[in-house]
Amino acid sequence: MSLVLLIDFGSTYTKVTAVDRKARALLGTAAAYTTVATDINEGLEKALADLQAMLPATVDLKNIQRFACSSAAGGLRMVTSGLVPALTAEAARLASLGAGAKVVKVFSYELTEEDIEEIDSLRPDIFLLTGGTDGGNKACSLHNAAMLARCKSEFPILIAGNRSCAKECEALLAGREIYRCENVMPRMNQLNIEPVQNKIREIFLHKIIRAKGLSQARELISGILMPTPAALMAAMELLAKGTASQEGLGDLMAVDLGGATTDVYSMAQGLPQSEDTVMKGLPEPYAKRTVEGDIGMRYSAGGILAAAGADKLAALSGLSPGEVEELVEYVTSHTDVLPQSPESDPRLGPLDFALAAAAVETAVTRHAGSLEQIYTPMGLSYIQTGKDLRDIKQLVATGGAIIHTENTAAIINRALYSRDNPFSLKPKKVNVFIDRRYILAAMGLLADKDPDCALAIMREELEFHGA
Amino acid sequence: MQGKTLILGVIGADVHAVGNKILYHAFRQAGFEVVNLGVMVSQEEFIEAAIETAASVIIVASLYGHGELDCRGMREKCQEAGLADILLYVGGNIVVGKQPFEEVEQRFSEMGFDRVFPPGTLPDAVINALEEDLQP
Numbered sequence: 001m002s003l004v005l006l007i008d009f010g011s012t013y014t015k016v017t018a019v020d021r022k023a024r025a026l027l028g029t030a031a032a033y034t035t036v037a038t039d040i041n042e043g044l045e046k047a048l049a050d051l052q053a054m055l056p057a058t059v060d061l062k063n064i065q066r067f068a069c070s071s072a073a074g075g076l077r078m079v080t081s082g083l084v085p086a087l088t089a090e091a092a093r094l095a096s097l098g099a100g101a102k103v104v105k106v107f108s109y110e111l112t113e114e115d116i117e118e119i120d121s122l123r124p125d126i127f128l129l130t131g132g133t134d135g136g137n138k139a140c141s142l143h144n145a146a147m148l149a150r151c152k153s154e155f156p157i158l159i160a161g162n163r164s165c166a167k168e169c170e171a172l173l174a175g176r177e178i179y180r181c182e183n184v185m186p187r188m189n190q191l192n193i194e195p196v197q198n199k200i201r202e203i204f205l206h207k208i209i210r211a212k213g214l215s216q217a218r219e220l221i222s223g224i225l226m227p228t229p230a231a232l233m234a235a236m237e238l239l240a241k242g243t244a245s246q247e248g249l250g251d252l253m254a255v256d257l258g259g260a261t262t263d264v265y266s267m268a269q270g271l272p273q274s275e276d277t278v279m280k281g282l283p284e285p286y287a288k289r290t291v292e293g294d295i296g297m298r299y300s301a302g303g304i305l306a307a308a309g310a311d312k313l314a315a316l317s318g319l320s321p322g323e324v325e326e327l328v329e330y331v332t333s334h335t336d337v338l339p340q341s342p343e344s345d346p347r348l349g350p351l352d353f354a355l356a357a358a359a360v361e362t363a364v365t366r367h368a369g370s371l372e373q374i375y376t377p378m379g380l381s382y383i384q385t386g387k388d389l390r391d392i393k394q395l396v397a398t399g400g401a402i403i404h405t406e407n408t409a410a411i412i413n414r415a416l417y418s419r420d421n422p423f424s425l426k427p428k429k430v431n432v433f434i435d436r437r438y439i440l441a442a443m444g445l446l447a448d449k450d451p452d453c454a455l456a457i458m459r460e461e462l463e464f465h466g467a
Numbered sequence: 468m469q470g471k472t473l474i475l476g477v478i479g480a481d482v483h484a485v486g487n488k489i490l491y492h493a494f495r496q497a498g499f500e501v502v503n504l505g506v507m508v509s510q511e512e513f514i515e516a517a518i519e520t521a522a523s524v525i526i527v528a529s530l531y532g533h534g535e536l537d538c539r540g541m542r543e544k545c546q547e548a549g550l551a552d553i554l555l556y557v558g559g560n561i562v563v564g565k566q567p568f569e570e571v572e573q574r575f576s577e578m579g580f581d582r583v584f585p586p587g588t589l590p591d592a593v594i595n596a597l598e599e600d601l602q603p
Contacts, residue, residue, distance in 0.1 A: 084515040135500070136472070136520035188502040188516050278482070278507045374507070376480040377531050383507060 100230030132162030231444030270387025316354035476504035479537035493590035534561030542579025558584030
């Protein structure tokens with residue numbers, strides 16, 4: 001048997017997944033609380049013991065290959081800077097999100113004294129410095145490099161701006177831990193995010209794992225460590241594109257609805273569908289990830305209420321607006337309450353349904369592109385910003401609130417394209433697949449090593465939940 | 468003019484794409500680094516592109532007669548964005564109907580445009596102007 005163990009050190013749970021590569025089969029999964037405060041191995045050992053108990057004695061988890069990803073200890077926290085907010089600053093943000101980072105702050109134009117103080121207090125895991133196309137503006141990157149040199153705290157700085165002044169930036173930051181790669185926007189409106197993402201992953205692997213106390217687990221692990229969202233991204237890209245011998249599902253979207261944030265992934269070009277539509281803004285990456293920090297089922301339930309409004313949540317849940325407000329306050333302060341448990345308030349079920357539907361709708365609306373009507377002397381035209389996702393046919397749902405319910409498809413369907421908001425380019429009709437056993441991050445890790453096995457398992461395990 | 472960057476685009480709700488392509492090729496052939504923003508370009512897009520690429524010139528085209536409205540306040544926005552000295556060119560059918568070109572040129576000069584080109588201008592005339600204005 002060619003066994004592989006895949007580990008996801010999550011912020012709350014450490015999840016372990018055992019796979020038999022030869023049989024292309026999932027042997028089992030288990031989870032235990034993440035123990036980052038003491039020794040991360042405690043949680044891991046507990047999860048492994050649980051998993052071992054589930055497996056036949058012939059399977060020995062001790063001496064097999066292990067791959068891991070992590071979002072424990074706050075995940076990969078990044079701060080980025082660029083020049084124009086809609087251009088290099090946005091390119092830097094997109095690149096970091098795609099690399100699985102949690103982007104805690106985006107700066108544009110010149111950094112000020114106050115900004116430097118803020119960066120010091122944010123203590124990012126990586127700072128991404130960009131600005132200017134190749135041969136374009138140098139002043140901003142140089143100014144910002146000189147300002148960053150004055151930071152009191154230590155953190156790796158990745159330089160990915162105008163190549164004409166990259167060396168000068170390095171000189172200004174001498175003595176600090178600096179890395180350099182190709183410009184994230186080498187020409188106007190041309191995204192070049194892969195070199196940045198590869199470098200982020202490299203820094204994550206070499207530096208951050210150690211800094212976060214995760215290195216104790218490292219000797220037990222054979223290879224690759226990446227942020228969990230990067231693993232999810234890899235899984236979704238594989239599921240969409242397929243391999244040489246297995247077809248993928250084609251363009252797809254994935255929603256990860258968590259307690260504090262909601263992540264949305266899309267694997268699609270999303271180009272305009274008709275000739276009278278002009279595309280504006282930065283080109284969109286095929287594999288795109290967005291994170292809504294204010295949208296989540298528990299810690300960020302207040303953000304859902306603010307975005308959707310009490311009336312809408314009331315209409316979705318059948319509760320009164322007053323009840324909605326009261327219950328949202330309750331779940332925000334009791335983040336571990338579950339509607340499934342018998343002692344819970346019976347109104348929690350309908351509330352969670354409404355929260356989930358509104359959360360997915362808000363997050364998907366922000367992720368998807370939009371159309372704007374323009375009346376020109378030549379007739380009606382449209383301007384499209386972002387991706388047109390109306391033709392996406394597959395949607396993968398993951399995250400506790402969306403998979404531990406019978407209503408997943410109903411939740412998703414409330415969040416799709418609607419005639420009430422026809423200019424938001426959300427999918428019209430999708431097949432919903434549920435990541436019932438939380439295997440996506442594990443399959444993303446496996447995708448690097450054995451894409452055929454990872455894809456076969458995903459196709460087997462993802463549960464079709466209606467259209 | 469090796470290495471000088473210019474920003475090119477058709478402003479406002481104008482979708483005339485053919486002249487835009489011709490100008491793009493002509494300017495490239497003349498040795499400029501051309502950032503072509505295409506059609507339906509807003510003032511902000513011109514300015515943001517000029518900031519990132521450290522461009523020397525913004526060349527605004529307009530064919531549909533509403534150029535005057537579309538160009539209003541553009542120089543002021545450049546000043547606000549730290550591009551006080553950038554060259555601003557405009558050309559095409561930039562006003563409503565047939566008006567004496569001298570008056571049109573006067574009005575656009577007052578709006579802060581450095582060069583104003585009448586309908587039917589060939590690319591060479593603009594390239595000559597660029598070479599003159601961009602002398603070190």
